[in-house]
Amino acid sequence: MRSLISAVMLASAAVVATPAIAQEEAPFTGPHVEVLGAYDNVEGEDAFAYGIGAGFDFQVGGFIAGIEGEAMDSTARQRENGFLVTGDRFTQSVARDFYVGARVGGEIAPGTLLYAKGGYTNARLKTRYDNGAGVVSRSGTNFDGYRIGAGIEKKFALFGPSGFVKAEYRYSNYKNANVGSADVDVDFDRHQGLVGVGVRF
Secondary structure, eight states, X not given: OHHHHHHHHHHHHHHHHHHHHHHHHSTTOEEEEEEEEEXXXXXXXXXXXXXEEEEEEEEXXXXXXXXXXXXXXXXXXXXXXXXXXXXXXXXEEEEEEEEEEEEEEEEEETTEEEEEEEEEEEEEEEEEEEOSSSOEEEEEXXXXXXXXXXXXXXXXXXXXXXXXXXXEEEEEEEEEEEETTEEEEEEEEEEEEEEEEEEEO
Protein backbone atom coordinates (compact mmCIF):
# COMPACT_ATOMS: atom_id res chain seq x y z
CA MET A 1 0.00 0.00 0.00
CA ARG A 2 2.82 2.39 0.90
CA SER A 3 4.44 1.71 -2.48
CA LEU A 4 1.15 2.40 -4.27
CA ILE A 5 0.67 5.71 -2.42
CA SER A 6 4.24 6.73 -3.24
CA ALA A 7 3.72 5.92 -6.92
CA VAL A 8 0.51 7.98 -7.04
CA MET A 9 2.22 10.92 -5.34
CA LEU A 10 5.14 10.79 -7.78
CA ALA A 11 2.80 10.64 -10.77
CA SER A 12 0.78 13.60 -9.47
CA ALA A 13 3.93 15.63 -8.93
CA ALA A 14 5.06 14.87 -12.47
CA VAL A 15 1.73 16.04 -13.93
CA VAL A 16 1.85 19.29 -11.95
CA ALA A 17 5.49 19.93 -12.84
CA THR A 18 5.13 19.29 -16.60
CA PRO A 19 3.61 22.69 -17.55
CA ALA A 20 6.29 24.52 -15.56
CA ILE A 21 9.05 22.49 -17.22
CA ALA A 22 7.51 23.11 -20.64
CA GLN A 23 7.38 26.82 -19.94
CA GLU A 24 11.05 26.83 -18.94
CA GLU A 25 12.05 25.05 -22.15
CA ALA A 26 9.72 27.06 -24.43
CA PRO A 27 8.59 30.13 -22.43
CA PHE A 28 6.52 31.66 -25.24
CA THR A 29 4.44 28.67 -26.34
CA GLY A 30 0.98 27.46 -25.40
CA PRO A 31 -2.29 29.24 -24.61
CA HIS A 32 -2.38 32.58 -22.81
CA VAL A 33 -4.79 35.25 -21.56
CA GLU A 34 -4.04 38.90 -20.85
CA VAL A 35 -5.45 42.21 -19.62
CA LEU A 36 -4.78 45.18 -21.92
CA GLY A 37 -4.63 48.96 -21.63
CA ALA A 38 -3.65 51.44 -24.33
CA TYR A 39 -3.24 55.04 -25.37
CA ASP A 40 -5.83 55.31 -28.15
CA ASN A 41 -5.72 57.94 -30.90
CA VAL A 42 -8.70 57.80 -33.27
CA GLU A 43 -8.49 60.40 -36.03
CA GLY A 44 -6.66 62.81 -33.72
CA GLU A 45 -8.88 62.17 -30.69
CA ASP A 46 -6.83 61.06 -27.66
CA ALA A 47 -8.41 58.45 -25.40
CA PHE A 48 -7.81 55.32 -23.33
CA ALA A 49 -8.60 51.81 -24.58
CA TYR A 50 -8.98 48.75 -22.36
CA GLY A 51 -9.90 45.10 -22.72
CA ILE A 52 -8.80 41.48 -22.72
CA GLY A 53 -6.96 39.21 -25.11
CA ALA A 54 -6.19 35.53 -25.61
CA GLY A 55 -4.11 33.45 -27.96
CA PHE A 56 -2.03 30.37 -28.64
CA ASP A 57 1.66 30.37 -29.63
CA PHE A 58 3.81 27.52 -30.91
CA GLN A 59 7.38 26.91 -31.98
CA VAL A 60 8.12 26.90 -35.73
CA GLY A 61 11.79 26.18 -36.22
CA GLY A 62 13.65 29.03 -34.58
CA PHE A 63 10.59 31.27 -34.50
CA ILE A 64 7.45 31.68 -32.42
CA ALA A 65 4.14 31.90 -34.33
CA GLY A 66 0.68 32.25 -32.97
CA ILE A 67 -2.95 33.28 -33.32
CA GLU A 68 -4.61 35.87 -31.08
CA GLY A 69 -7.85 37.71 -30.47
CA GLU A 70 -8.94 40.77 -28.50
CA ALA A 71 -12.07 42.51 -27.30
CA MET A 72 -11.56 46.14 -26.29
CA ASP A 73 -13.47 49.35 -25.61
CA SER A 74 -12.44 53.01 -25.67
CA THR A 75 -13.16 56.32 -23.98
CA ALA A 76 -12.85 58.18 -27.33
CA ARG A 77 -15.77 60.57 -27.60
CA GLN A 78 -16.63 63.80 -29.40
CA ARG A 79 -19.48 66.14 -28.49
CA GLU A 80 -20.84 69.09 -30.40
CA ASN A 81 -23.41 71.51 -29.02
CA GLY A 82 -25.55 73.46 -31.43
CA PHE A 83 -25.05 70.81 -34.07
CA LEU A 84 -28.24 71.59 -36.02
CA VAL A 85 -30.12 74.03 -33.82
CA THR A 86 -29.43 75.98 -30.65
CA GLY A 87 -29.68 73.74 -27.58
CA ASP A 88 -29.13 70.39 -29.28
CA ARG A 89 -26.18 68.03 -28.79
CA PHE A 90 -24.55 65.47 -31.10
CA THR A 91 -22.19 62.85 -29.60
CA GLN A 92 -19.96 60.28 -31.33
CA SER A 93 -18.42 57.51 -29.23
CA VAL A 94 -15.93 54.82 -30.21
CA ALA A 95 -17.30 51.58 -28.74
CA ARG A 96 -16.17 47.97 -28.80
CA ASP A 97 -13.33 46.81 -31.02
CA PHE A 98 -12.79 43.16 -32.01
CA TYR A 99 -9.51 41.92 -33.43
CA VAL A 100 -8.31 38.53 -34.67
CA GLY A 101 -4.94 37.93 -36.24
CA ALA A 102 -1.55 36.28 -36.14
CA ARG A 103 1.91 37.12 -34.94
CA VAL A 104 5.45 35.86 -35.50
CA GLY A 105 8.62 36.61 -33.60
CA GLY A 106 11.81 35.38 -32.05
CA GLU A 107 13.51 35.29 -28.67
CA ILE A 108 16.13 38.06 -28.76
CA ALA A 109 17.33 37.40 -25.20
CA PRO A 110 16.47 34.84 -22.52
CA GLY A 111 12.83 35.41 -21.60
CA THR A 112 12.38 38.27 -24.12
CA LEU A 113 10.32 37.95 -27.32
CA LEU A 114 10.25 40.48 -30.18
CA TYR A 115 7.30 40.07 -32.58
CA ALA A 116 5.28 41.53 -35.45
CA LYS A 117 1.53 41.07 -35.91
CA GLY A 118 -1.32 41.63 -38.33
CA GLY A 119 -4.97 40.81 -38.80
CA TYR A 120 -8.61 41.90 -39.09
CA THR A 121 -10.31 44.46 -36.85
CA ASN A 122 -13.95 45.49 -36.53
CA ALA A 123 -14.77 48.65 -34.58
CA ARG A 124 -18.13 50.18 -33.70
CA LEU A 125 -18.99 53.88 -33.66
CA LYS A 126 -22.07 54.95 -31.69
CA THR A 127 -23.90 58.23 -32.29
CA ARG A 128 -26.43 60.00 -30.09
CA TYR A 129 -28.46 63.07 -31.01
CA ASP A 130 -30.46 65.07 -28.46
CA ASN A 131 -32.56 67.81 -30.03
CA GLY A 132 -32.77 69.66 -26.73
CA ALA A 133 -36.53 69.16 -26.49
CA GLY A 134 -36.58 65.64 -25.07
CA VAL A 135 -36.19 63.67 -28.31
CA VAL A 136 -33.11 61.44 -28.40
CA SER A 137 -32.04 59.21 -31.28
CA ARG A 138 -29.23 56.65 -31.28
CA SER A 139 -27.47 54.63 -33.96
CA GLY A 140 -24.39 52.47 -34.41
CA THR A 141 -22.10 51.73 -37.34
CA ASN A 142 -19.55 48.93 -37.69
CA PHE A 143 -16.25 49.49 -39.49
CA ASP A 144 -14.07 46.79 -41.07
CA GLY A 145 -10.33 47.21 -41.35
CA TYR A 146 -6.87 45.78 -40.86
CA ARG A 147 -4.31 46.10 -38.07
CA ILE A 148 -0.52 45.77 -38.08
CA GLY A 149 1.87 46.20 -35.22
CA ALA A 150 5.03 45.18 -33.39
CA GLY A 151 5.87 44.58 -29.77
CA ILE A 152 8.07 43.08 -27.12
CA GLU A 153 7.05 40.51 -24.52
CA LYS A 154 8.99 39.52 -21.41
CA LYS A 155 8.55 36.87 -18.77
CA PHE A 156 7.55 38.43 -15.45
CA ALA A 157 7.97 36.32 -12.31
CA LEU A 158 5.47 38.35 -10.27
CA PHE A 159 2.72 36.24 -11.85
CA GLY A 160 4.59 32.97 -11.35
CA PRO A 161 6.86 31.19 -13.83
CA SER A 162 4.31 31.58 -16.65
CA GLY A 163 3.55 35.29 -16.17
CA PHE A 164 4.50 37.97 -18.71
CA VAL A 165 4.27 41.66 -19.54
CA LYS A 166 4.29 43.23 -22.99
CA ALA A 167 4.41 46.58 -24.79
CA GLU A 168 3.12 47.08 -28.32
CA TYR A 169 2.49 49.70 -30.98
CA ARG A 170 -0.27 49.05 -33.51
CA TYR A 171 -1.85 50.87 -36.42
CA SER A 172 -5.39 50.22 -37.67
CA ASN A 173 -7.02 51.45 -40.86
CA TYR A 174 -10.74 51.15 -41.59
CA LYS A 175 -11.92 51.10 -45.21
CA ASN A 176 -15.52 49.92 -44.99
CA ALA A 177 -18.56 51.03 -42.98
CA ASN A 178 -21.66 48.84 -42.61
CA VAL A 179 -24.57 51.31 -42.76
CA GLY A 180 -27.80 49.35 -42.60
CA SER A 181 -27.69 46.90 -45.49
CA ALA A 182 -25.18 48.98 -47.47
CA ASP A 183 -21.39 49.09 -47.42
CA VAL A 184 -19.84 52.56 -47.59
CA ASP A 185 -16.21 53.33 -48.41
CA VAL A 186 -14.40 55.19 -45.62
CA ASP A 187 -10.80 55.85 -44.68
CA PHE A 188 -9.79 56.61 -41.11
CA ASP A 189 -6.82 55.70 -38.95
CA ARG A 190 -6.22 54.55 -35.41
CA HIS A 191 -2.90 54.53 -33.50
CA GLN A 192 -2.44 52.72 -30.20
CA GLY A 193 0.41 52.29 -27.73
CA LEU A 194 -0.51 49.28 -25.61
CA VAL A 195 0.70 47.49 -22.49
CA GLY A 196 -0.50 44.13 -21.26
CA VAL A 197 -0.04 41.67 -18.41
CA GLY A 198 -0.92 38.02 -18.71
CA VAL A 199 -0.28 34.40 -17.92
CA ARG A 200 0.39 31.24 -19.93
CA PHE A 201 -0.98 27.79 -19.23
